[in-house]
Amino acid sequence: MVASISKADWENFRAVGRVPPSIREVVLQSWKRSSRLAMASPKHAPLLGPDDLHATRTHARRLRQAAHAALSKADFLLRQSGNMMLLCDQDCVVLDAVGDSDTISRGRENHLHLGGKWSESAIGTNAIGTAIHLGRSVQVDGPEHFCEEIQRWNCAASPVKDPGTGQLLGVVNISWSAGQKQPGSTALSSAFALQVESELAHRLAQDRQLLLQYLHQRRMSEPVLLLDRTGAEIFSSESFAGLPDLSQALAELRHRLPQLIERGADHVAEALAGHLPDAALDVIEPRADAIGLVISLKSPSRRRRAETLDLAQLSRTGATMAELVAQAQRLLETSLPILIEGETGTGKATLARAMHEATRTMRDAPSHGPSRFTMLECALLSDEGLREDMARDGLAFDGGTLCLDSPGRASPAVQKLLLSVIETAERAGCRVITLASRSLFQMMQDGSLHRELYYRIAGARLTIPPLRERPDEIPLYLHAILARHRRENGGRELRLTAAAMAVLRAHSWPGNLREMQNLVSALSALSRSALIDARDLPPEIARPEGGAPGREDSLLDVEKTEIIAALDATAGNMTEAARRLGIARSTLYLKLEAYGITRPRSKP
Ligand SMILES: Nc1ncnc2c1ncn2[C@@H]1O[C@H](COP(=O)(O)OP(=O)(O)OP(=O)(O)O)[C@@H](O)[C@H]1O
Numbered sequence: 001m002v003a004s005i006s007k008a009d010w011e012n013f014r015a016v017g018r019v020p021p022s023i024r025e026v027v028l029q030s031w032k033r034s035s036r037l038a039m040a041s042p043k044h045a046p047l048l049g050p051d052d053l054h055a056t057r058t059h060a061r062r063l064r065q066a067a068h069a070a071l072s073k074a075d076f077l078l079r080q081s082g083n084m085m086l087l088c089d090q091d092c093v094v095l096d097a098v099g100d101s102d103t104i105s106r107g108r109e110n111h112l113h114l115g116g117k118w119s120e121s122a123i124g125t126n127a128i129g130t131a132i133h134l135g136r137s138v139q140v141d142g143p144e145h146f147c148e149e150i151q152r153w154n155c156a157a158s159p160v161k162d163p164g165t166g167q168l169l170g171v172v173n174i175s176w177s178a179g180q181k182q183p184g185s186t187a188l189s190s191a192f193a194l195q196v197e198s199e200l201a202h203r204l205a206q207d208r209q210l211l212l213q214y215l216h217q218r219r220m221s222e223p224v225l226l227l228d229r230t231g232a233e234i235f236s237s238e239s240f241a242g243l244p245d246l247s248q249a250l251a252e253l254r255h256r257l258p259q260l261i262e263r264g265a266d267h268v269a270e271a272l273a274g275h276l277p278d279a280a281l282d283v284i285e286p287r288a289d290a291i292g293l294v295i296s297l298k299s300p301s302r303r304r305r306a307e308t309l310d311l312a313q314l315s316r317t318g319a320t321m322a323e324l325v326a327q328a329q330r331l332l333e334t335s336l337p338i339l340i341e342g343e344t345g346t347g348k349a350t351l352a353r354a355m356h357e358a359t360r361t362m363r364d365a366p367s368h369g370p371s372r373f374t375m376l377e378c379a380l381l382s383d384e385g386l387r388e389d390m391a392r393d394g395l396a397f398d399g400g401t402l403c404l405d406s407p408g409r410a411s412p413a414v415q416k417l418l419l420s421v422i423e424t425a426e427r428a429g430c431r432v433i434t435l436a437s438r439s440l441f442q443m444m445q446d447g448s449l450h451r452e453l454y455y456r457i458a459g460a461r462l463t464i465p466p467l468r469e470r471p472d473e474i475p476l477y478l479h480a481i482l483a484r485h486r487r488e489n490g491g492r493e494l495r496l497t498a499a500a501m502a503v504l505r506a507h508s509w510p511g512n513l514r515e516m517q518n519l520v521s522a523l524s525a526l527s528r529s530a531l532i533d534a535r536d537l538p539p540e541i542a543r544p545e546g547g548a549p550g551r552e553d554s555l556l557d558v559e560k561t562e563i564i565a566a567l568d569a570t571a572g573n574m575t576e577a578a579r580r581l582g583i584a585r586s587t588l589y590l591k592l593e594a595y596g597i598t599r600p601r602s603k604p
Pocket residue numbers: 302305306309313314317321342343344345346347348349350351435437477480481513514517
């Protein structure tokens with residue numbers, strides 16, 4: 001494209017406001033906006049200082065990361081072409097400059113370079129500022145620029161929009177000397193902008209995949225809604241969708257989420273507190289950036305619940321935990337890395353947090369400093385993201401605890417990087433605690449866990465046995481969880497009948513304490529009475545399908561459950577229960593004793 005006007009046209013407009021007849025409408029409108037700002041004619045755009053530039057580039061990291069491939073390609077293609085390509089953010093600040101080195105040097109003279117701010121309000125009509133103002137591709141040639149010094153340039157800029165929200169993120173701009181003909185530059189800037197947008201879309205799709213994986217791993221049974229960082233709904237449980245009166249609060253949240261989530265988890269929690277007071281929030285941050293949000297109802301978030309239990313409380317939940325807590329306390333005297341193993345939901349993360357809190361408050365451990373608890377969900381880490389976090393100090397340790405969740409599920413590349421993360425953490429006086437629901441030793445033997453990583457994390461081992469291996473402790477846990485639920489949520493105090501307790505003791509609890517926690521939340525929400533009987537329990541617990549016992553169910557478990565179900569169905573009538581089970585009444589008495597089952601009700 002050739003400029004629609006001459007230098008003389010521009011001079012006439014500036015001097016007496018005469019509008020050149022051949023001027024393009026887009027340029028004229030921009031000149032009018034620029035005139036209203038009554039700016040002098042600066043020689044260059046304003047320039048951000050190094051600290052502000054660093055902060056601006058960090059803030060725009062998502063855009064810059066997505067533009068990485070396009071910038072590398074442009075750097076190669078535009079070498080010695082007289083063109084340079086600039087990536088700018090939505091405030092018109094130049095974030096990156098690549099391409100022909102002579103053109104880049106000349107750009108510096110006008111601050112058409114890193115940190116230069118090219119908004120219309122700062123420097124009048126120019127492709128970057130005008131494209132951002134209009135939200136569409138614009139080319140501005142020589143004398144069409146509003147400020148004289150900038151007329152040595154031709155520029156073509158195309159917007160980059162967030163594929164999730166449609167929000168303008170910035171522009172890709174191509175600049176070259178006004179004297180040279182460079183046909184196709186607008187097309188080139190559009191092509192690169194499209195490439196950046198498609199990379200952003202690809203990353204958004206990957207993040208959505210990660211969010212679904214996260215939800216799958218949590219196995220949440222309460223009403224739950226999963227949103228990505230743009231506010232789009234990724235998943236909603238039927239129970240959540242059916243909740244009345246939430247639509248307005250949610251619409252507002254989804255609208256504000258893209259801004260809130262950029263500012264951090266605390267801002268989201270704060271904004272939601274007024275709208276969804278009963279909701280628990282989990283902002284998902286597998287790397288330094290939040291990629292989405294889980295909202296669950298009537299069950300405070302796992303993270304918050306875990307924070308409230310200390311070692312003393314844990315040791316009160318039975319002999320097994322008392323012994324484990326005693327061992328944990330001895331280990332806290334050392335600097336050994338600790339591996340906590342146990343099936344899903346057995347309380348590994350809770351124990352790790354309680355250990356962290358204990359270290360924090362130990363007066364005789366000044367070296368442990370003010371201390372953060374940094375949890376890395378290893379299965380969700382990518383080597384690229386982790387490398388970036390390490391490079392820009394996103395994983396700064398201050399003593400405290402580095403908690404690695406399921407390192408065996410990380411890719412081999414991530415496992416290698418974790419070795420350096422651990423080294424950095426230990427050098428900063430950090431305690432390393434690793435959580436695993438499968439035997440890491442076994443995984444090392446299988447070759448799915450890096451051998452060196454295993455020996456770096458498994459200094460000492462604590463193993464939490466599954467609930468089904470310690471049925472005597474089940475009532476203690478139930479009482480503790482019922483009491484805690486009432487403390488946290490107020491309301492009625494739920495109590496269990498002997499029959500209900502018997503069924504729950506006999507249950508195999510494949511989801512362990514998390515399953516128990518969810519059951520208590522569900523009972524509290526659904527039960528009309530404060531006294532829970534066996535018949536109020538969900539069918540999969542009260543009457544497990546004979547054909548589909550859990551992996552761990554033994555035949556004895558099945559028999560025990562059958563007996564409890566028969567007693568429940570006959571309201572404790574021994575004669576009738578024995579008849580249903582096809583055994584003698586005396587045999588039923590013997591079996592009750594053997595299984596430690598308490599008769600629900602005395603009926604003849
Ligand atoms: N001693 C305890 N008493 C009562 N509740 C507990 C106890 N320990 C853990 N919990 C609760 O059990 C649930 C599961 O605990 P946690 O998340 O620590 O388990 P986990 O083993 O780390 O699970 P996963 O391996 O699936 O991540 C949480 O809701 C937690 O608050």
